[in-house]
Amino acid sequence: MSRRCIALGLAVAAYTLSFFHRVAPAALAQDLAASFQLGAASLGSLAATYFYVYTLMQLPTGVLADTLGPRKILVLGGLVAGLGSILFGLAPSFELAVVGRTLVGLGVSVTFIAMLKLIAVWYEESRFATLTGLCMLVGNLGSILAGAPLSALTEIASWREIFLAVGALSLAIGVASHFLVADGPVARCASVDRTAWLANLAAVLKNRATWPGFFVTLGTSGAFFSFAGLWAVPYFTQVQGMTRAVAANHISVYFLGFAVGSAFWGKVSDRLGRRQALMLLGTLLHALGWLVWLSGVILPSALSYPFCLVLGLLTASMTLAWACAKEVNPPLLSGTATSVVNVGVFLGPAILQPLVGWVMDRSWDGSMINGARLYRAADFRQGLLLMAGAAALGCAATLLLRETRCRNIWRERPA
Numbered sequence: 219m220s221r222r223c224i225a226l227g228l229a230v231a232a233y234t235l236s237f238f239h240r241v242a243p244a245a246l247a248q249d250l251a252a253s254f255q256l257g258a259a260s261l262g263s264l265a266a267t268y269f270y271v272y273t274l275m276q277l278p279t280g281v282l283a284d285t286l287g288p289r290k291i292l293v294l295g296g297l298v299a300g301l302g303s304i305l306f307g308l309a310p311s312f313e314l315a316v317v318g319r320t321l322v323g324l325g326v327s328v329t330f331i332a333m334l335k336l337i338a339v340w341y342e343e344s345r346f347a348t349l350t351g352l353c354m355l356v357g358n359l360g361s362i363l364a365g366a367p368l369s370a371l372t373e374i375a376s377w378r379e380i381f382l383a384v385g386a387l388s389l390a391i392g393v394a395s396h397f398l399v400a401d402g403p404v405a406r407c408a409s410v411d412r413t414a415w416l417a418n419l420a421a422v423l424k425n426r427a428t429w430p431g432f433f434v435t436l437g438t439s440g441a442f443f444s445f446a447g448l449w450a451v452p453y454f455t456q457v458q459g460m461t462r463a464v465a466a467n468h469i470s471v472y473f474l475g476f477a478v479g480s481a482f483w484g485k486v487s488d489r490l491g492r493r494q495a496l497m498l499l500g501t502l503l504h505a506l507g508w509l510v511w512l513s514g515v516i517l518p519s520a521l522s523y524p525f526c527l528v529l530g531l532l533t534a535s536m537t538l539a540w541a542c543a544k545e546v547n548p549p550l551l552s553g554t555a556t557s558v559v560n561v562g563v564f565l566g567p568a569i570l571q572p573l574v575g576w577v578m579d580r581s582w583d584g585s586m587i588n589g590a591r592l593y594r595a596a597d598f599r600q601g602l603l604l605m606a607g608a609a610a611l612g613c614a615a616t617l618l619l620r621e622t623r624c625r626n627i628w629r630e631r632p633a
Contacts, residue, residue, distance in 0.1 A: 222340040225399040229333040230353050232296055232391050236326035237360030239268060244451045245368045245466045246377050252589035254312040262575030265448045267316050268323035269568035273561055275327035280557025281415045287401035288332035296392020299325025303385030307378040331557045338552040347541040351484025354537060358477030365470030369463055422554045427546035430618035431539035431559040437612025438501050438536040440566020441605040446472045448571050449601060457595045458516055468526050475530025483535050493538050494619040500535020501613040508606035514595055545622035570608060574601035
């Protein structure tokens with residue numbers, strides 16, 4: 219196996235675990251609420267802690283990927299995430315659980331940008347979106363595993379034991395990255411001025427063409443991960459009347475659609491030589507899909523499963539935003555450029571997950587079930603309106619994207 223395949227494989231493995239951590243609170247929502255006696259707002263804050271630190275780390279990670287290289291940040295990320303997952307599994311209190319999840323978010327925050335940097339340095343530019351999509355397809359196995367399989371696993375092991383095992387795996391990936399990851403071909407790794415990182419970051423931030431992609435991911439990802447990553451299982455069980463196992467199955471299908479879509483949109487985009495039109499189509503249909511949840515209609519399984527699959531597929535159209543960011547900025551700053559857009563992916567859920575919980579708590583009538591709060595359809599509707607609005611924002615932002623025709627157009631911009 220070639221050096222670039224080994225390096226990218228370890229990055230994808232770490233990325234898979236990052237998706238598992240991102241989505242796991244959805245399947246474990248009632249367990250976590252009961253273990254730490256949490257209301258919706260507190261549960262949303264615990265889940266969103268991951269997104270807070272992930273958001274804060276995206277710009278530094280982009281700079282580090284362009285300066286230190288992906289190998290070092292993958293090593294450090296694996297070690298920190300592993301320790302955080304172990305602490306989370308052992309936490310006797312809500313406060314220590316927050317610390318553990320914060321460390322997890324800190325550790326896994328480097329994985330995606332490191333993966334993109336390895337693709338940008340090791341592989342041809344014309345294959346960037348395709349390879350990114352394929353890696354996201356594999357990485358999304360983590361989110362699929364955090365749905366129905368995780369729910370089933372809790373029948374034979376506690377959620378604490380699961381996080382201890384995942385922590386050990388993260389540590390192993392970090393150690394392996396030290397010995398097996400190479401930053402890239404020597405000729406393509408030594409040309410970045412490491413003393414000019416602040417100027418490089420400023421150049422990317424000052425580039426107006428960078429920002430539409432940020433708002434696309436802010437809105438679209440905010441809606442998707444707030445719902446599928448936390449509130450979907452409570453909504454499906456308490457409003458749609460599903461069992462916990464069936465609700466978790468829907469989460470897995472949701473993320474299966476996202477995984478397949480990540481590969482689909484990238485491949486189609488590279489083949490057609492178009493970015494903006496495809497993103498507009500996908501995000502528009504995704505935003506319209508929220509009308510179904512807002513209507514409160516109870517979907518039979520024959521419709522709810524394919525609907526979740528399609529919504530996940532449409533959401534994945536936002537993944538082209540990273541290619542757009544890379545293609546409107548200097549090639550050597552691909553890590554920084556993609557990290558700016560990636561901030562939106564995590565800032566959106568970081569804001570929405572606790573905000574949705576807060577508006578639900580405001581109208582909660584005091585009902586409880588198995589130690590966790592029980593919410594009515596009207597309570598969920600307030601949160602759904604917030605997430606639908608975020609999806610609409612993501613769609614509107616695609617209108618401002620520059621069409622790159624799948625090539626770097628940075629030098630074509632006026633001085």
